[in-house]
Amino acid sequence: MRGIDLAIDLGTANTCVFAEGAGIVVNEPSIVAFNTQKSRVEAVGHAAREMLGRTPPHIRAVRPLRDGVIADFDACEAMLKHFVRMALPGFKAWMRPRMVIGVPSEITQVERRAVRDSAIRARASDVHLVDEPIAAAIGVGMPVGEPVGNMIVDIGGGTTDIAVISLSGVVYSRSLRVGGDAMDEAIILHCKRRHKLLIGERTAEAVKRGIGSAMPLGTPTRMEVKGRHLVEGVP
Ligand SMILES: Nc1ncnc2c1ncn2[C@@H]1O[C@H](COP(=O)(O)OP(=O)(O)OP(=O)(O)O)[C@@H](O)[C@H]1O
Ligand SMILES: [Mg+2]
Structure with a gap:
């Protein structure tokens, strides 16, 4: 068994x-x-x-x-x-x-x-x-088994996989070792540099999900976050 x-x-x-x-x-x-x-x-x-x-x-x-x-x-x-x-x-x-x-x-x-x-x-x-x-x-639900090229892009936390699939096989693929985590890290770095504020991974992810956008937005978006002030060391 x-x-x-x-x-x-x-x-x-x-x-x-x-x-x-x-x-x-x-x-x-x-x-x-x-x-x-x-x-x-x-x-x-x-x-x-x-x-x-x-x-x-x-x-x-x-x-x-x-x-x-x-x-x-x-x-x-x-x-x-x-x-x-x-x-x-x-x-x-x-x-x-x-x-x-x-x-x-x-x-x-x-x-x-x-x-x-x-x-x-x-x-x-x-x-x-x-x-x-x-x-x-x-x-x-892509028709992976058919003799036509289908492209799939999977953006994960750590990797971005891009592949062209045909006849149930990967014809060409690239795997980049960047994904959502890198975006979170960029947000942490931005808060540190621009606002002298130390925020955690979970806060950074919340910012990304809350106000992040893949396209440039006409108007800037805002969000209030809590963290620790780098210079004064207080929340
Ligand atoms: N609505 C959303 N907007 C932006 N990012 C999101 C959203 N929902 C999830 N994410 C991000 O997607 C990532 C997680 O995706 P997923 O669960 O596919 O990754 P994974 O399969 O664990 O990682 P990998 O494939 O790289 O090993 C996280 O970075 C998360 O913050
Ligand atoms: Mg994945």
């Missing part, structure tokens, strides 16, 4: 898990909070995100992925284990689900290996890696 098969989108910002017959059962931020005093995992996903930027010294919140690839192997393994348990209610130690995992189209063999090993440690019996652009194209 291997249990139910799982499809996993292991993202820099968010991880989704699809379980056979049940649909998307996990959609959580890719964040793990470690308790360094007790050397154990304190929280994963939404719960860990709440801790970001406001953790006591003995809690370390980490993002296991950077730029679309695994940056912290132990954290990634802990996160995957947690999400697999969430995805399979009544998880038993003998369960060995097969896993399909999406990876950016341009990653190295070593990076692919890391994803595979991480899944095996999270109790996968068999791991199949798919190009993320193909998975995304199928997800939005």
Whole structure:
């Protein structure tokens, strides 16, 4: 017995898990909070995100992925284990689900290996890696199997994948290691330089989502944010 098969989108910002017959059962931020005093995992996903930027010294919140690839192997393994348990209610130690995992189209063999090993440690019996652009194209209902070129652009947290797909294969692709995270960092830097204000990742993302625009807007938009003043050191 291997249990139910799982499809996993292991993202820099968010991880989704699809379980056979049940649909998307996990959609959580890719964040793990470690308790360094007790050397154990304190929280994963939404719960860990709440801790970001406001953790006591003995809690370390980490993002296991950077730029679309695994940056912290132990954290990634802990996160995957947690999400697999969430995805399979009544998880038993003998369960060995097969896993399909999406990876950016341009990653190295070593990076692919890391994803595979991480899944095996999270109790996968068999791991199949798919190009993320193909998975995304199928997800939005593009006719991927036809002999016509379809372009897909997937802007994630850490990577932007652009691919032309035809006959169920990637004809051409580029994966840029920039995405939403880089925009958040730019907002943090802007607040630091222009307003001498230190804001956290979550605030920066809220600004991006709230008033950000891909097109130039006629009138400037404003938003009030809270942070710490760099010179005076007070909120
Ligand atoms: N409405 C929105 N406007 C602007 N940015 C958004 C919006 N919604 C989500 N984002 C940004 O999209 C990014 C997350 O996208 P997604 O979940 O696809 O990334 P990911 O798959 O985890 O990352 P990657 O594919 O790079 O590994 C975050 O940077 C988030 O701030
Ligand atoms: Mg993604």
